[in-house]
Amino acid sequence: MVVAGDPARALGTIVPRGRQSDAIYFSPDRDIVALGTAGTGKTTMAVLRARFLADPSCSNHGPVLLVTYNNALVRYLRHLVPGANRNIRVETYGKFARGYLNSIGKMPAWNGILQTGHLRCKVAEAVSKVQATYKPTPFFDLDTRFFVDELAWIADMGITDPQQYLDTERVGRKRGLNESRRKAVWKVRTAYLKAREADGIPYDWNDIATAVLNGLKNDTRPRKYRHVVVDEGQDLSPEAIRSLKAAVQPGGTISFFGDYHQQIYGQGLSFRSCGLEITAVELFQDNYRNTAQIARVAIAMSDMPHMTADPEDLVEPKEPSAGGTMPALVKCKNYGAEIAEIQRIALDQGGASVVGILTRTWPDTDAAVRGMRNVRKLRDDGNTPWDPAPGIYYGTYHSAKGLEFDVVLMPFCTEDDMPNKQVVDAYGEDDAATRDGKLLYVAVTRAKAELTVTYSGTITSLLPMGIGLWQLEEVS
Ligand SMILES: Nc1ncnc2c1ncn2[C@@H]1O[C@H](COP(=O)(O)OP(=O)(O)OP(=O)(O)O)[C@@H](O)[C@H]1O
Ligand SMILES: [Mg+2]
Known part of the structure; x- marks a missing residue:
């Protein structure tokens, strides 16, 4: 969804495109799974579906819980679903789980x-x-x-x-x-x-879902929500989805939006066998975010062997028609030169555009923006209102999930770090390539108009190097 803010693009004025209406206005009496590649409007559809299900004119309307992945997205979704609508609550799964367990007296005040x-x-x-x-x-x-x-x-x-x-x-x-x-x-x-x-x-962030599910099984109180809408569902565990299903009122529904190319937690988890009553899976391929040039890189990535290792539920991306500049791949003489180049571009563009400096880890991100002023960190609490003005954001690939920037800058994409050595030690070469490949895919697909990747030494093998994908540059 947009980080760049054009208030006229408030969702109230967004008209569903292509087949989006099929998911947004799908029967309010049935669960739905909608899978779409990056930029196909899953978050847009999730918000519009939440509004549809909460609207008194909907035959099966009622309070809606809109669940998303992290606090940055919660802030963003709150910005899209103005507080006026008291029938829609936007939360991370963790917040919902803690709140529910608290309501049954099973969440300690601290250290839970x-x-x-x-x-x-x-x-x-x-x-x-x-x-x-x-x-x-x-x-x-x-x-x-x-x-x-x-x-x-x-x-x-x-x-x-x-x-x-x-x-x-x-x-x-x-x-x-x-x-x-x-x-x-x-x-x-x-x-x-x-x-x-x-x-x-009593809990960790994974087994808390089983505690919620068990709590709900023995909970005879009326349910708070009639419907649950899940964005970034590919990263929610089956047990968490089961618990959300158990949390809705009888006759209520779950709407699941996700993209398995962007699954960066819990490899191999699926919406299947989660107790959803699915009659059809809606697939979305039309990309409304990236330029054709950026999408071409993303499409080439999605075809790489490490990205297609588990083909189930992967939707093939399609190239959009909007053109732009070719993504730049910049070879730098060393780490310091990468930082200088990234900062130069960010300062050059940050006055008029929303720029995202994205890296694999927080120490890398901190290094990339060292010495810069007026830069905004992506990981933040969910209570600060979203600030959609142009400027420079920085954060990890994880923290940028679901968001979008006019300009994305990705330093440190070297072979030594991608896949990360510790990840290789833990999971083996193949699994590490899949994990870090998906992270890079998330990062690349955040860019609306411009993308610059820098490296020193040798470029990572997780990015595609096909002819015509990149504008190759060198800075010393
Ligand atoms: N119907 C629409 N009308 C206008 N713009 C749209 C529409 N649907 C999507 N967009 C725009 O396309 C971009 C991508 O949408 P969105 O963020 O909802 O995609 P997504 O599938 O959630 O992406 P990701 O997988 O990266 O989370 C956004 O800028 C959004 O505003
Ligand atoms: Mg999204």
Whole structure:
């Protein structure tokens, strides 16, 4: 959705294009899944569908929960759904889950959810504990991320007993795990949960969904929401979707909008088997955001082997007609030269355009904008109103998800960092390529009009190098 602000483009005046009406005004009595590639208007449709379902003239209207991925998007969606409409609430899943558990007296005032950094330490300790009970094996030497991720996947799937874990196909997970390794993982999970319980912390960000679902199963109070609309649904776990389904009133619905090319959490998760009553999946391919030149890079990326490894539910992007300048690929002599080049372009363009400086990690982002003034950080709390004025934003690829900028600048796209070495250690080459490839895809597709990628050394193999895709430049 637009970061650049033209108030005239408020959603009230947006007219559905192409087949968007099919999803927006789909039966208010039925669940819907709409899959579309980047820029096809999923967020636009999600907001318009929420409005449709909340409108008193709709035959099955009622309070709507509009769930999105992070606080930056919450801020953005609130900007699109002005506060006047008290029948639509915009929240992240985490906020909804905490609020619900609080309402049934199951959310401690503090320390209710184990935060990511602490979780990693706890899982590392659990791995060491279990390792001590085994003969030496390299399995336990895998990067802690692997175990963190596997435990998250178990929770995301709603798996709560070891036999179910042994029996479930690990779709989309490329590091195979035989039975004895799965048993070892289960022991790590048990040790981790025990340690967390000893600290009095009932949840983490993954297993909180099961707690919500269990709470709702035993909750006879009337449900707050008649409908739930989910944007960026590809990153919501099956267990979270099940819990949202359980949260709607009888006769209410779930509307799911997502793009599996942009799945950057929870590899291999799917909307299938989440209890949605789907009669049709609507597919969207017409890109209303990117110029043809930028879309060409994105389309070439989506065709690369690491992006098509799990083809289910991937929608093929189509090239838009709006033309523009060719994306620039700039080779710099070193890291410092990349920063200088990125800052030069940002200062040059930031007066009249919305510029996004996007990197893989926060330290990289901080380095890219060091010394710059009046730059706006993307990760922010959800309460500050959206500021749509031109200027320079900066953040990680994750934090830019769902947003859009006139100009996107992507420094540090070198082979050494992409795929990231630690990600390779944790998940293996193939999986790491898929994960970082999807992140790069998210970043590239944020650009409405101009895209510049810089690197020093060798360019990452995760970007396509086809003839005619890039304008090649060199700065010293
Ligand atoms: N019906 C429409 N009329 C005018 N503009 C539209 C329409 N639908 C989408 N757009 C514009 O196209 C751009 C992309 O829309 P949107 O952000 O909703 O796409 P998306 O599918 O959610 O993208 P992403 O996958 O990146 O989240 C935005 O600038 C939006 O305003
Ligand atoms: Mg979107």
